[in-house]
Amino acid sequence: MLRLKAYHLLLAGTVSGLVLTSFQPAFAQQAAETELKPVVVEGSQAGAAEDGSGVGAVKGVVAKKSRTGAKTATELKEIPQSVSVVGREQMDLQSPQKIDEALRYVPGVNPSTYGTDADTDWIFVRGFQADQAGVFLDGLSFYQTGFGTFLMDPFLLERIEVVKGPSSSLYGGGNPGGFLDYVSKRPGERHRSVETGINSFGNGYIAADIGDALSDGLSYRVNGKLSGGGWETDQSKDLRSALAPSFKWQPDEATSLTILGSLSRTDLVHTSSGFLPYFGTVKPSQDGHFIPRDLFYGEKDIEEYDRTQALIGYEFSHSFDNDWTVRQNLRYGSVSLEEDGMYGSGNWMTGSFAGTTLPRFRFAHDTTVNTFTVDNQIEGSVETGALAHTLLLGLDYRYYKIDETQHFGGGTGIDIFNPVYGAAQAAPALWMDYETTLHQVGIYAQDQIRFGDGWLATLNGRYDFVSTEHDNIKDGVLTKGHDGAFSGRAGLAYDFANGLTPYLSYSTSFSPTTTTNGAGTLLKPETAQQWEAGVKYAPDWFDGLFTASVFDLTKQNVAARDPKNPLLTAAIGEVNVKGVELGVQANLVNGFKIIGGVAYLDAEVTKATSTMAAGMTPVQIPDLTASLWLDYTVESGALEGLGGGAGVRYVGKSFADNLNTLEVPGATVVDAALRYKRDNWNVSLNVANLFDKDYVASCQGITSCGYGAGRTFTLKAQVNW
Secondary structure (H helix, E strand, O other), rough: OHHHHHHHHHHHHHHHHHHHHHHHHHHHHHHHOOOOOOOOOOOOOOOOOEEEOOOOEEEOOEEOEEEOOOOOOOOOOOOOOEEEEEEEHHHHHHHOOHHHOOOOOOOOEEEEEOOOOOOOOOEEOOOOOOOOOOOEHHHEOOOOOOOOOOOOOHHEEEEEEEEEEEOOHOOOOOOOEEEEEEEEEOOOEEEEEEEEEEOOOOEEEEEEEEEOOOOOOOOEEEEEEEEEEOOOOOOOEEEEEEEEEEEEEEOOOOEEEEEEEEEEEEEEOOOOOOOOOOEEEEEOOOOOOOOOOOOOOOOOOOEEEEEEEEHHHHHHEOOOOOEEEEEEHHHHHHHEEEEEEEEEOOOOOOOOOOOOOEEEEEEEEEEEEEEEEEEEEEOOOEEEEEEEEEEEEEEEEEEEEEEEEEEEEEEEEEEOOOOOOOOOOOOOEEEEEEEEEEEEEEEEEEEEEEOOOOOOEEEEEEEEEEEEEEEEOOOOEEEEEEEEEEEEEEEEOOOOOEEEEEEEEEEEEEEEOEEEOOEEEEOOEEEEEEEEEEEEEEOOEEEEEEEEEEEEEEEEEEEEOOEEEEEEEEEHHHHHHHHEEEEEEOOOOEEEEEEEEEEEEEEEEEEEOOOOOOOOOOOOOEEEEEEEEEEEOOOOOOOEEEEEEEEEEOOOOOOOOOOOEEEHHHHHHHEEEEEEEEEEEEEEEEEEOOOOOOOOEEEEEEEEEEEEEEEOOEEEEEEOO
């Protein structure tokens, strides 16, 4: 603990030092009576950020270009898949403190499925869990399994992109429902920003964003944040720190090298309002009781969550005189995480438990993860008769290693209305001890073909070679596997002169697994196929992007209990999801902005197992999600700078069991914001769940439900110079 506190003090000093250092040149210039001429810089503070690839990214709340959906600088409307972007300004307007909170207004995304959970971003895209194999940072995979997860603070990001549907043809293994790409803040322009804030649970922070262009093509940027305090559940607290320096060297227009790094630490006492029984949250227990949403069901004397995360990498690009460009993106990452704590358990309608006592168990793990990822690309343009080609060829490599021990044991119960802490808890026994290593090499190609007046065809192909080794140290079983598969995408679009672009696409995915069936055999890789048709509209008479799509997505080899042996797991299930999505992001006239979306999902188990009945809907998949955020800022007059926004979010009903006998009702939540900007100062107040709606976000099963986050006020102030 002393070492941890010293580390956080060092980070706090670093953040403060950034602030003082950034003011120092101004003081020196004043002392020397140096006259400074005004300089106008258009950057992210003006709403014209970059995505790190030189592509003008987000203006206001509307993105027009991206590299994520095609790995080339492509208009969003020309990508033959649905892509949603949450930019820096939208994050500033809505003040999310976690990644999943930033995705509340993205169509087709269901975030925070376990409610308030400080150590995990729970995210589903098109009905499939994306927070494991569906997370990327700057185009490179954050492949993660079990508890070996990476966490990023939204303050360190310029934008979040969500590409929906299978994308293995460009990125290799990933979630078939879609993936998230976090885009880091980058150097290149002048940045001088400090902000501080606190929420209604007493959790406060101070953060700084300092950067500038230097001589000889050099520039830098450093982001730092220190936060800590209470959470929604009683007695919960955390202490976090993050530092993300970046440097860019651009000796000429053709060459660029950007170094990106980050270091973060997290120390917390259990903050989850999830992993609770269905009877006691969605419905009353057999004695008619509901578990309080703010119940702390842990034990402070044993609670431990100690995380260290480090990332370092670079992005290099060089363009030749013939307009061909080579790029190499590389990153090394590591996570060290120790956790120990109590969890709720049991089903209060079985008769085994009565009264107001919640059964508990104790779980602990010690996890270490090391990853290395490199992506090599060459891009260029050629013409063959009437066809204009943008070609992309690539070779990438992914290394992932997790070393984990897990301990599991019983625990004493706790009274939900009168909790008494301090009872002795038996040490948990060793449950798992394993080491898993994955190597994945992918060769891919893409051809974006333009022809006629507005036709665009997109063709992708990729082949992956995967080698996996799972060492079950506890049982002395070593399992090895080798897989390979082709994945592809074919899309056709027509770009009308009025900004309307209809499209049709077919895409497939291949995702290797590191999970065994418990009998020495690795599960089969997941595969998926999707048909998608849609239309995107980017009008030329105002700044906006409207999207509509329909899709049919099928995922094979879904892991479930083996019907031949219920004690083992097998990749034999199949799930089909059909859906419709509508989305809008627009910067309207006179300071108005609008963000919204609707998604309807029809999910069905199409291949049955002993625990997945054919014709049923999988758990945690709401049939309907919808959101709408309206924002307005006074642009002139006596009230210039005064603004605010209001949003409404709806999550439809879902099921808590595989036989669909237990339903989780839908819920509507209202958010609001009020802010004032004067000169270079900004002050804002955000309220999530304004009317304090008490609801259950979802249930993974009858013993694992999560309350949705309650009303949270966040007050923050920011100064830019």
